[in-house]
Amino acid sequence: xxxxxxxxxxxxxxxxxxxxxxxxxxxxxxxxxxxxxxxxxxxxxxxxxxxxxxxxxxxxxxxxxxxxxxxxxxxxxxxxxxxxxxxxxxxxxxxxxxxxxxxxxxxxxxxxxxxxxxxxxxxxxxxxxxxxxxxxxxxxxxxxxxxxxxxxxxxxxxxxxxxxxxxxxxxxxxxxxxxxxxxxxxxxxxxxxxxxxxxxxxxxxxxxxxxxxxxxxxxxxxxxxxxxxxxxxxxxxxxxxxxxxxxxxxxxxxxxxxxxxxxxxxxxxxxxxxxxxxxxxxxxxxxxxxxxxxxxxxxxxxxxxxxxxxxxxxxxxxxxxxxxxxxxxxxx
Amino acid sequence: xxxxxxxxxxxxxxxxxxxxxxxxxxxxxxxxxxxxxxxxxxxxxxxxxxxxxxxxxxxxxxxxxxxxxxxxxxxxxxxxxxxxxxxxxxxxxxxxxxxxxxxxxxxxxxxxxxxxxxxxxxxxxxxxxxxxxxxxxxxxxxxxxxxxxxxxxxxxxxxxxxxxxxxxxxxxxxxxxxxxxxxxxxxxxxxxxxxxxxxxxxxxxxxxxxxxxxxxxxxxxxxxxxxxxxxxxxxxxxxxxxxxxxxxxxxxxxxxxxxxxxxxxxxxx
Amino acid sequence: xxxxxxxxxxxxxxxxxxxxxxxxxxxxxxxxxxxxxxxxxxxxxxxxxxxxxxxxxxxxxxxxxxxxxxxxxxxxxxxxxxxxxxxxxxxxxxxxxxxxxxxxxxxxxxxxxxxxxxxxxxxxxxxxxxxxxxxxxxxxxxxxxxxxxxxxxxxxxxxxxxxxxxxxxxxxxxxxxxxxxxxxxxxxxxxxxxxxxxxxxxxxxxxxxxxxxxxxxxxxxxxxxxxxxxxxxxxxxxxxxxxxxxxxxxxxxxxxxxxxxxxxxxxxxxxxxxxxxxxxxxxx
Numbered sequence: 001x002x003x004x005x006x007x008x009x010x011x012x013x014x015x016x017x018x019x020x021x022x023x024x025x026x027x028x029x030x031x032x033x034x035x036x037x038x039x040x041x042x043x044x045x046x047x048x049x050x051x052x053x054x055x056x057x058x059x060x061x062x063x064x065x066x067x068x069x070x071x072x073x074x075x076x077x078x079x080x081x082x083x084x085x086x087x088x089x090x091x092x093x094x095x096x097x098x099x100x101x102x103x104x105x106x107x108x109x110x111x112x113x114x115x116x117x118x119x120x121x122x123x124x125x126x127x128x129x130x131x132x133x134x135x136x137x138x139x140x141x142x143x144x145x146x147x148x149x150x151x152x153x154x155x156x157x158x159x160x161x162x163x164x165x166x167x168x169x170x171x172x173x174x175x176x177x178x179x180x181x182x183x184x185x186x187x188x189x190x191x192x193x194x195x196x197x198x199x200x201x202x203x204x205x206x207x208x209x210x211x212x213x214x215x216x217x218x219x220x221x222x223x224x225x226x227x228x229x230x231x232x233x234x235x236x237x238x239x240x241x242x243x244x245x246x247x248x249x250x251x252x253x254x255x256x257x258x259x260x261x262x263x264x265x266x267x268x269x270x271x272x273x274x275x276x277x278x279x280x281x282x283x284x285x286x287x288x289x290x291x292x293x294x295x296x297x298x299x300x301x302x303x304x305x306x307x308x309x310x311x312x313x314x315x316x317x318x319x320x321x322x323x324x325x326x327x328x329x330x331x332x
Numbered sequence: 333x334x335x336x337x338x339x340x341x342x343x344x345x346x347x348x349x350x351x352x353x354x355x356x357x358x359x360x361x362x363x364x365x366x367x368x369x370x371x372x373x374x375x376x377x378x379x380x381x382x383x384x385x386x387x388x389x390x391x392x393x394x395x396x397x398x399x400x401x402x403x404x405x406x407x408x409x410x411x412x413x414x415x416x417x418x419x420x421x422x423x424x425x426x427x428x429x430x431x432x433x434x435x436x437x438x439x440x441x442x443x444x445x446x447x448x449x450x451x452x453x454x455x456x457x458x459x460x461x462x463x464x465x466x467x468x469x470x471x472x473x474x475x476x477x478x479x480x481x482x483x484x485x486x487x488x489x490x491x492x493x494x495x496x497x498x499x500x501x502x503x504x505x506x507x508x509x510x511x512x513x514x515x516x517x518x519x520x521x522x523x524x525x526x527x528x529x530x531x532x533x534x535x536x537x538x539x540x541x542x543x544x545x546x547x548x549x550x551x552x553x554x555x556x557x558x559x560x561x562x563x564x565x566x567x568x569x570x571x572x573x574x575x576x577x578x579x580x581x582x583x584x585x586x587x588x589x590x591x592x593x594x595x596x597x598x599x600x601x
Numbered sequence: 602x603x604x605x606x607x608x609x610x611x612x613x614x615x616x617x618x619x620x621x622x623x624x625x626x627x628x629x630x631x632x633x634x635x636x637x638x639x640x641x642x643x644x645x646x647x648x649x650x651x652x653x654x655x656x657x658x659x660x661x662x663x664x665x666x667x668x669x670x671x672x673x674x675x676x677x678x679x680x681x682x683x684x685x686x687x688x689x690x691x692x693x694x695x696x697x698x699x700x701x702x703x704x705x706x707x708x709x710x711x712x713x714x715x716x717x718x719x720x721x722x723x724x725x726x727x728x729x730x731x732x733x734x735x736x737x738x739x740x741x742x743x744x745x746x747x748x749x750x751x752x753x754x755x756x757x758x759x760x761x762x763x764x765x766x767x768x769x770x771x772x773x774x775x776x777x778x779x780x781x782x783x784x785x786x787x788x789x790x791x792x793x794x795x796x797x798x799x800x801x802x803x804x805x806x807x808x809x810x811x812x813x814x815x816x817x818x819x820x821x822x823x824x825x826x827x828x829x830x831x832x833x834x835x836x837x838x839x840x841x842x843x844x845x846x847x848x849x850x851x852x853x854x855x856x857x858x859x860x861x862x863x864x865x866x867x868x869x870x871x872x873x874x875x876x877x878x879x880x881x882x883x884x885x
Contacts, residue, residue: 014594052597055428059591080430092421096354108346109429111339153425364790371797375806376649379668382807383653510633513641522645527652529743 002069004161004194005031005054010063012049012218023049025218026063031196031211036187038209039198040309046218047198051165054196055085068160083161086154088169091146095139099130099149102138103156110157117156124152128182144175151179155186162186164197168204180208202309214313221316226309233307233315236260237282241275242300243292252291253277254318258284261314276305278314340435347436351409351443356450365401366454370462373397373455376522377463387466389523391553394459396521398452399545402486403515405448407508410490413440414498415505423498424597433583437494441487468555475551478561481568482544488575489540495582499590515539520546540571607711614715615722622684623723635727636734639676643735646672646806651745662746666837669739669747671805671829673732677724678770678825679796684720685774686792688713689781693880700880710866713778717771749836758844759835762851766828769855772862779862779869782878799825824854 012024023046031037039047052058054067056076064071070078093102100121107117125131128148133141138149147167154162164183168176187195199205205212206226213223222229246266253262253275260278267273277288285302292299305311356362373393380389417423426436459465469475497504518536519525525536525546536542547564550556558565590596623631650668654660693699703709739745777791802809802816803825809817820826830847833839873879 012594049594052594057424057427057591057596058594059588077430080428083428085424085428087421087424090421090424092425094350094354094420094422096357097350101350101353105346105350106425108342109425109431111342111430358786360786361790364787364793368790368793368797371794371801375801376646378801378811379646379649379807380653382664382811383650384657384659385653386656389653389656506630506633510637513638513645517641517644517648522649523652527655528648 003030003066004033004035005029005037005065005067005196007050007054007065008063010050010053010065011061012046012053012058013061022218024053024060024063027215027218027220029213029220029223031194033194034187034192035210036184036195036197036208038205038212039196039215040200040202040205040212040313041198041215042200044217045200045215047200047215048165049218050215051085051163051196051198054079055083055163056080082159083163084154084157084159085163085165086150086167088147088150088164088166088171091138091143091150093138093146093149093153096137098135098137099125099141100134102149103153106153107156112156120156121152124155128152129178144171147171147175147179151182159193161194161196164195166199167197168199168201176204180204184208202313206309212309214309214316216313216317222312229309229312230307233278233311236278236280236307236311236315237285238276238278238305238307238311239285239302240305241277241289241292241302243273243275244271244298244300246271246273248273248295248297250275253288256284256287256291259288261318263310263314263319272300276311276314278311339430340432343431343435344439344442347439348443348446349439351440352446355443355447362451365451366458369397369400369455370458373459374462377459387464388553390463391460391465391467392524392549393522394456394463394465395549395552396516396545397459398456399482399541399548400516400521401448401452401455402445402483403519403541404512405444406486406490406493407511409444410437410440410487411493411497412504412508414494415500418498418597421597427587427596433587434491434580437491437579437583440494441490444490445483445487465553467552469552470555471551471557474558474561475548477558478544478547478551478564478568481565481572482540482548485540485544485568485571485575488572488579491579492575492582495579495586498583498586499593499595515541518542524549540568540575543567543571602708607708610708610711611715611718614712615719618684618716618719619722622719635723636730639673639679639727639731640734640738643669643672643731644738647735647739647745651743660746662748663837663839665745666748667808667833667839668806669735670749670833670836673728673735674829674832675800675803675805676728676731677721677767678799679792680724680727681717681720681767681770681774682777682792682795684723685713685717685771686777686781686795688716689778690785694785697880703879709870710775713775714771717774720774721767721771750838753838755835755838758831758848761848762828762831762835765848765851765855766824766832769824769828769851769858772855772858775862775866779865782869782873799823802826804829822854824851824858827851827854 007027007029010024010027011022014021014023025046027046027050029037039050041047049058053060053065054072056072056079059073064073066072067079068082070082072079094105097105103121103124104114104117107121108114112120122131125134128151130145130148130152133145138146141149147170151167154164162183167183168179171179183195183197187193197205197208209226211223211225212229214221214229224232246268250262250264250273253259258280260280262275262277264276265274277285279285279288289299289302373396376393377390380393414423417426426433460467493508497507500507516522518528518532519539519542520528520536521541525533525542528536543564547561547568550561587596646668647665650665651660654665689699692702699709702712736747740747773795777795780787780791799805802812802819803823804820805825809820809826812820827847827850831844831851834844834847
């Protein structure tokens with residue numbers, strides 16, 4: 001059976017002057033049609049490298065990759081005809097041209113007749129709610145509207161497969177939520193395409209994806225639906241502990257017996273660190289709280305938590321995605 | 333095949349349209365690109381006048397100044413263009429689109445020619461009027477023919493540079509800077525290149541502009557005809573025949589190299 | 602503001618300019634910007650002169666020296682204008698540090714002054730290299746007679762002329778900075794306009810007497826005219842110049858330019874703060 005996207009032992013190595021980096025390490029993944037597939041991992045995990053190989057921007061070092069049944073190395077032109085790429089945090093286009101003019105230009109890269117392009121542009125601007133900026137120069141738009149423009153550009157050609165590389169990076173809560181909703185609608189009701197989404201926002205993957213693969217240091221650790229991945233964690237206990245210090249070192253938690261892993265979020269403004277600890281046995285928590293008290297750290301609150309995708313990651317890797325210094329409020 | 337060709341022609345048109353629209357949207361640029369060159373050219377004309385040089389030397393300067401506009405366009409809006417496209421994230425989109433890269437380059441070149449011709453004509457008219465440059469034009473069609481031949485050869489060179497600079501970041505920028513004044517000197521923009529030392533002439537003969545400029549001047553200022561400048565014609569045709577396929581080869585080569593090394597869309601190099 | 606803060610700001614700015622702009626770490630790039638390009642510019646005017654003289658059969662070594670010195674010292678104008686007009690754009694839109702500099706204890710003005718001093722340093726290096734290679738090519742290789750007595754240079758006059766002239770160009774640079782703070786539309790072309798006008802009307806490569814009367818009037822109002830005259834007198838001792846009068850005019854025009862530069866920049870700073878332009882990013 002032909003999958004929409006398939007990779008077999010995909011490897012990509014970057015050789016620098018002083019070091020060699022294996023960005024993808026035998027990645028084997030299959031994605032079906034009309035699926036929203038998420039690739040979740042911390043910065044530097046290999047997500048963007050994976051997308052670049054599939055969109056024909058990068059050659060793999062070894063292994064195979066097929067998009068829409070076409071080999072990305074041997075048949076790149078055929079791949080390009082059925083795919084589209086939207087990268088978050090970027091605003092490609094020409095600042096001196098208006099929104100409408102930019103979209104028309106990109107429509108021509110995909111061979112759309114002008115009249116068809118104009119209709120599509122009008123519809124996309126309405127659907128993404130930025131019609132009033134049609135004649136505004138791109139340079140004058142805020143980042144939220146630039147990203148809407150970016151997404152509209154990606155959808156102009158009605159791609160069979162849409163690659164979204166961190167599409168909500170740097171956006172405010174409302175804009176990010178709106179874009180996510182639009183993408184889900186697009187897959188399920190509109191064009192019936194397939195989406196491969198990379199993100200390091202757990203909530204985004206949880207909300208949007210039919211299946212999620214967690215990637216770390218170039219390797220796929222696990223791949224299943226978000227629900228199943230979290231269900232599999234039920235054997236472990238997760239506790240959230242608020243501590244009134246942002247300077248203290250908490251690495252001792254990792255070394256304690258019975259601890260599967262932990263993550264910490266330091267809020268400089270409130271002076272509070274939120275520890276999220278995953279343990280095999282409830283009794284370990286009392287050891288942790290005792291140890292915190294021994295370190296003269298004031299515990300503000302302790303409560304149970306439902307497993308999230310980050311907890312899945314912690315259970316596999318033993319650490320959180322990243323040390324965060326302020327609340328990740330945009331993706332609560 | 334036919335559909336693919338039509339598609340790529342549409343792409344070229346779209347890129348041309350962006351260049352023309354964007355390039356003329358700010359009137360202050362348009363004015364600056366006409367006035368600023370005239371300031372420098374005027375200084376050189378006055379220098380010739382101070383030396384009591386024959387009046388046709390003023391013509392050499394004006395025509396040279398007119399052609400600078402095209403050379404600057406080739407350097408900055410062709411050669412270094414992919415560097416800018418990489419910085420803004422457009423390069424990625426060109427690479428993933430089902431188009432010929434040459435279509436993008438063609439659109440850039442044609443758009444550049446249109447924009448620059450507007451400015452160049454303004455410089456030529458203003459300079460000729462201000463300094464009362466004497467023309468001895470006998471064969472206007474030959475002059476036009478030489479002009480187009482020169483432009484085609486120049487932009488073919490621009491396409492080659494664009495391909496080479498695709499992978500390089502700041503080096504492309506610095507190389508474009510390197511090719512400004514030295515090329516102005518070696519190609520004889522302000523004086524007939526035949527007066528330069530032999531070694532300088534030899535190096536200058538590697539630049540299509542040298543032959544084009546010489547031919548255009550001889551036809552417009554000195555009243556020569558096609559029979560007198562046939563060598564220039566042959567050389568420019570040869571340049572074009574070599575540079576165009578070379579630029580396609582370089583484009584494919586650099587793209588593959590970029591994809592192998594992971595530098596195709598790498599920024600801040 | 603304490604003198605120590607001012608000196609510190611200026612010193613940091615000079616250091617920053619050296620690190621960011623001078624490209625000393627890359628010999629090739631350094632050579633391109635500080636030798637090859639200015640030298641090519643000198644070769645162009647030098648050959649215009651030689652070829653023009655050749656076709657008329659009359660070569661005047663005094664005029665050649667006039668052109669040679671004028672074109673070489675014009676490097677200061679180009680370098681200072683370029684440094685100062687691009688400074689605001691780069692620090693605001695590209696590196697995004699302008700607001701942090703503005704908010705720091707040192708003043709933005711002294712920071713800009715420090716960057717301008719770095720521009721002067723770079724121009725001085727370029728000047729020495731261009732003069733050296735220019736002489737090597739014209740005098741050494743081509744056998745051109747250049748009437749410059751390097752041993753007879755009036756160094757005090759040269760130093761005074763440089764001090765006054767460079768102060769004037771830096772003041773002009775502040776005008777450019779001020780305009781660029783208020784609008785980003787003209788940043789790239791401002792340098793070209795100013796350099797072009799000064800090059801044409803400042804008696805850089807030809808005698809201002811060649812200009813039409815209105816052009817000569819402009820020439821007499823420009824500080825660069827007196828700057829180059831003073832420089833030429835200190836190096837060439839050509840009888841046509843009157844150093845005292847030229848110095849006085851240079852001083853007066855410099856003072857006027859400094860007042861204008863300070864006023865424009867003050868207005869620009871106020872407007873930038875009022876309209877939120879310090880950290881405004883505009884793209885093309």
